[in-house]
């Protein structure tokens with residue numbers, strides 16, 4: 173027994189002090205590694221929210237965005253949480269009954285109240301941006317457009333969000349924010365990568381935006397927007413063509429065809445067998461065409477389909493003016509456009525139409541695309557209706573025209589060639605968020621894209637974890653070595669009998 177006691181006293185492994193040190197050491201190492209793992213790691217996510225209403229010419233859509241609440245200066249990634257399509261037409265269609273414009277938003281707003289957590293309501297910014305439909309109404313009747321905005325404002329203020337105003341976007345803003353959205357969602361801005369151009373086709377206007385190559389000062393300042401984002405400067409070319417959205421351009425095309433004699437339009441852009449009686453007053457009820465209304469025209473006209481793609485292309489070409497250009501180069505209607513550069517994302521009606529026509533694959537040669545579209549246009553109307561009972565007939569009737577318009581706009585209007593056509597991607601969403609101007613608009617108004625690159629930690633989170641783990645293991649190993657050195661060798665240990 174005395175030998176045992178002597179061993180306990182001499183062997184440092186068995187002293188209470190050593191045991192305590194070992195336990196404390198192990199606990200310290202485990203704690204160190206745990207702290208390193210948890211440091212910077214997002215604990216259960218809390219989000220902030222923002223709401224943007226896109227009051228387009230054809231309809232209004234509500235988008236809810238969210239981003240991590242913990243990130244400093246709201247620099248976390250913003251993504252689309254939810255969207256709601258407002259029933260009925262765009263707010264500009266309520267010029268005669270403005271209160272209904274406000275009323276129309278109620279359902280989607282009530283939906284938003286449920287989607288955003290109650291405790292976040294009061295701090296959630298709410299914006300409404302109106303585009304070409306309201307621009308046209310403003311041109312036609314500014315009193316009416318003011319009343320529509322007042323009605324919309326009154327309706328939105330009833331909800332518990334932080335209302336930030338309803339306003340009309342300029343065409344330049346619409347184009348530029350669409351470009352910001354596409355490049356933000358693609359993570360091109362933060363990483364300073366080459367940017368993607370944006371092509372937006374709405375109902376009443378269309379936008380083209382891209383960063384040209386070697387392009388410092390624009391020949392046309394109104395087409396130039398400069399941004400400093402994450403420490404990079406961007407000189408963006410952008411243009412919005414009012415009246416060149418797909419609904420207004422159809423009016424232009426019909427107005428052009430009316431010239432050949434009122435009463436009937438034999439339209440190559442509509443399917444054979446398509447036959448509708450339409451109202452002249454409805455056709456000319458837009459500032460895009462109102463000055464073309466023929467004198468003494470009958471009340472109605474007979475809109476008849478012919479289904480001839482070649483002729484349709486000629487009709488569509490007539491809506492563009494290529495005659496004058498006071499700059500070194502133009503797209504159409506005397507508008508400056510530098511040479512196209514880089515990849516492009518084409519969204520809204522570009523996507524709806526090309527997706528329906530199964531023509532979103534731009535690696536297919538343009539000639540094949542045209543052949544397919546020609547086949548579609550030549551298909552009899554009753555067959556088209558039978559094949560697509562689920563699609564609204566108004567959309568169905570117009571895909572031939574819209575497809576021809578899209579190809580003509582891209583190739584003749586913007587000068588995409590058979591080669592550069594493949595640089596276009598028809599897109600609806602990017603990483604779950606819709607492509608469109610709304611996200612870029614909100615990012616701008618909430619200052620969520622800093623001008624300078626934020627100070628990033630010298631190491632990513634995984635780097636810290638690795639370093640602390642290695643140091644902890646090193647300390648642990650040294651500790652073991654240290655203890656071993658003081659441990660009496662087994663040969664010297666007294667034998668227990």
Ligand SMILES: O=P(O)(O)OP(=O)(O)OP(=O)(O)OC[C@H]1O[C@@H](n2cnc3c(O)ncnc32)[C@H](O)[C@@H]1O
Pocket residue numbers: 227228229230231262303304305373374375376377378417418419520521524525528567
């Ligand atoms: O930008 P503005 O010009 O103000 O118009 P908007 O915002 O209302 O325009 P959208 O992009 O929502 O839609 C563009 C056009 O596509 C039409 N559209 C929407 N969904 C469609 C679908 O599934 N198939 C075909 N066309 C569609 C719509 O009626 C418009 O004429």
Ligand SMILES: [Ca+2]
Pocket residue numbers: 228229303373374375520
């Ligand atoms: Ca739009």
